[in-house]
Amino acid sequence: MNEIEIKVKAEPGVEIPCYKTSGAAGADIQAHLSEPVVIKKGCRAMIPTGLYFEIPEGYEIQVRPRSGLAAKNGVTVLNTPGTIDSDYRGEVKVILINLGDEDFVVNDKERIAQIIVAPVTIGKFKCVSELASSERGAGGFGSTGVK
Secondary structure, eight states, X not given: OOOOOOEEEEOTTOOOOBOSSTTOSSEEEEOOOSSXXXXXXXXXXXXXXXXXXXXXXXXXXEEEOOHHHHHHHOEEETTSXXXXXXXXXXXXXXXXXXXXXXXXXXXXXXXXXXXXXXXXXXXXXXXXXXXXXXXXXXXXXXXXXXX
């Protein structure tokens, strides 16, 4: 298993991210709230975490939903995966959306998302007048069939 050091600054009382099992790819992060936040069904909210990262250049942190919140409550991360760039030093906030049937209450210290550390590959974009053909061509959005 590969490891890379990620420097974390946490506001008082905030737990730094942790992996709940030895095989977990994602580390849980928690809400950092002075009072509960109600996310009405069909609405979204930006939830602070009290966490700040110094990510090494060449890496990113991806913010992803927690499967339990999604399956049980219909609450997920809106811009999934969210990206925390290596040059960002502000507080990490998670945009949660409630796709469930009932309002959802986010409490302080509640696990709201998981983060994945990932290497970044930089694309070298080149403008051309034509692209090579492929079997699929321009077909998209279900063009390969249902099966």
